[in-house]
Amino acid sequence: MLVLSRVDLAVTAFSLILFSSLYLIKRRSALNALRGPRASSYLLGHEHDLRTKRVDEVLFQWSKEYGTAYKLPGCFGENVLVISDPRAIHRVLQESLQDYPEAADLRRLIKMIFGRGVLWVKGEDHKRHRRVLSPAFSMDHMRQFLPLFQSHVNYLSEKWDNALQGKSQTIDVIPWLHKMTLDIVGESAFNYHFDALEGKPNELTKALYDIEKLGEDSSPTITLAQAIMRYIPESVSSWQGDHFPMSTEKVIKRYLRLSTERAREVLKEAGLYLDHRTVDNGNDGAPAIGTGREKDILSILVRANWVEDPRKRLSEEEILAQMSTLIQAGHHTTGYTLSWILYELAAHPEDQAKVYEEIKQLRERNPEGFTSSEYDSMNHFTLVIKEALRFRPVVPTLEREASKDDVLPLEFPIFCKDGKRIEAVPIGKGQRIKVDISTYNRLQNIWGEDANSWNPKRFEVIDSSTKTKTQVGLFANLLTFSGGPKGCIG
Ligand code: HEM
The missing domain is CATH 1.10.630.10 (Cytochrome P450)
Structure with missing residues (x-):
């Protein structure tokens, strides 16, 4: 049996602390230039706030102040990169999907809850699962x-x-x-x-x-x-x-x-x-x-x-x-x-009245139950569903981790602490990234000046001429179902 002396234990503990500190400093330094909210606690950063407050409201506030890419203090002084920029999101969820798996701790939890199913697997295994599903x-x-x-x-x-x-x-x-x-x-x-x-x-x-x-x-x-x-x-x-x-x-x-x-x-x-x-x-x-x-x-x-x-x-x-x-x-x-x-x-009773009228008319024609094309024919109802998915995404963020050094290109440039304008964010291996679905779904550059208000009619215009160069979402360019090969299958 292996017996460790006190010296062995002390050296092991010291090495662990040293490596963790170097690792954290490296992660932090890659984002040094970026702006972001300050944490009131080194231990908790803002992570606890995100677990206990309304995530979307907190994120809207920060993105208003710091733009579509900023750093967020996590636990133990770690910096998390928050992105709602479509070009950066496209790189993480589609273009370089294999380099941005779920963070290791999240994968561990997913495996424990869901087993080795499609949500957990990555790379070639993921393609295999999706093909069979x-x-x-x-x-x-x-x-x-x-x-x-x-x-x-x-x-x-x-x-x-x-x-x-x-x-x-x-x-x-x-x-x-x-x-x-x-x-x-x-x-x-x-x-x-x-x-x-x-x-x-x-x-x-x-x-x-x-x-x-x-x-x-x-x-x-x-x-x-x-x-x-x-x-x-x-x-x-x-x-x-x-x-x-x-x-x-x-x-x-x-x-x-x-x-x-x-x-x-x-x-x-x-x-x-x-x-x-x-x-x-x-x-x-x-x-x-x-x-x-x-x-x-x-x-x-x-x-x-x-x-x-x-x-x-x-x-x-x-x-x-x-x-x-x-x-x-x-x-x-x-x-x-x-x-x-x-x-x-x-x-919004005015929308309710229109949807009610569409359902009533279809019911008069077909009291038994609607076909899929009849559902598709309810124009206002479709607009309401799209707007509700945009306005109230039920999965507000996705967590990913860079498996190698990379540069995330931005569609909308941001300003650094020193006032410099940048069009890409360099990141280091191991960088944790929060894909901010709620904020992306409300970007004025994409959804219009009134992006923060309820307006189903916006989809009559946006569907034919979307305002962003990069398409990220699976449905109506919304990020609600995520995007790319790991987007929602259901
Ligand atoms: C309005 C309803 C739904 C929303 C908003 C939604 C949203 C999402 C999102 C955001 C993801 C990406 C998760 C990630 O990458 O971490 C996802 C993945 C997934 N969803 Fe949905 N989902 C919905 C309904 C469903 C339904 C009804 C099913 C199946 C019965 C389903 C099955 C899945 C599966 C299997 C994945 C994993 C896909 C993969 O990793 O390849 N979802 N969903």
Whole structure:
């Protein structure tokens, strides 16, 4: 057994401190020239503010003062680069995607919660996951889910009608919408019935809510603990997680275990095997994408995996990890977005009246339920949805880390501390970057002078002649669904 003397320990501790300090100083120096807010605490920087305050409002304020690229003090004096400039964002999310993975501590958390699914993998592995997932997310396949979406919406409105019983009273719509989206994601993604709107007890739902409760702890200790994890090597934290998991890790692991078990059960019930053996499709075991009994995303994914080049197929663990990924990635994002759309319609009765009229006219023609082209024909509703996505993006920032030295080009030049105007920001390896979605979605240079106000009509003009040279967003040039190859698949 290896025994370390006091001197060994002292030298090791000293080296660690020295290297960490040099590392931090290097990271800091690359951004020295940039402006940015001052931190009142060396330990917490502004990281704790971002966890406890309204992120978008804080970021709007800073970008107004410092422009579309500035430095932000993080924990332990680290400088984080915040960008809302389209050209810089394009480089990070698209042009040099492989050089800007998620920060290592975030990747560790993603792996723990979602497993080795599409959100966690990077590089060639990521391309492999996306290729196998894409048939299940094609527009044609999504259209098949319309009746499912409509039946859940009808069920929710019945519930609201019953709750109101003709009386005027207040309903907190957010939890209801989250239950509905959980039911929809469960059924469309895995043919799995959470029955959350029914209020049925479900072990997996409980595990999911237990994870969400972890995020409610807003003490500075949690902020610091998360920051310390950045300096602990992956091998050490994995070993600790496997052998001495903390209570939070136990909660997270339980969710991943349950979601994997459920995914396995669902596939077994559908007669689908992960190891390319056979399928109950009356076709001599030959795989058939998009045919067979089950149309849910997981089943389509399994079939798509069979016809993939065997060297590029997803492993069993990778397939099962998609369940935990899709539940988490699709459920709250959609629930909060629907909540914001309803909020903005309530706050703007003139838009509400127009949308109501469009729905009424379609209902008169087709009382059974709308087709996808009928949805597309609701012009004002489409404008309202785009504006709500722009104005209220539910994922306000993305975290990335430079894996090598680089220079980020800017579309909109910024001014440094010494008054110098620069058109690019040099950054060092290991630089943490915050892609500021909320601010990008409100840049006046792109969205017009009134970018900070609600105005769905802006999209009538912007769609035909966008004001920016660089397109970053997946939909309507909005950053709400991120951009590039790692942008939202759902
Ligand atoms: C309004 C609703 C939604 C919003 C605003 C949204 C937003 C986003 C954003 C910003 C990302 C990028 C995350 C990152 O790079 O760190 C993302 C990725 C992703 N989203 Fe969504 N999302 C929504 C709905 C959905 C739905 C319904 C699903 C599936 C059921 C889904 C599945 C995914 C997946 C799998 C990824 C990871 C993609 C990859 O890494 O290649 N999302 N989403």
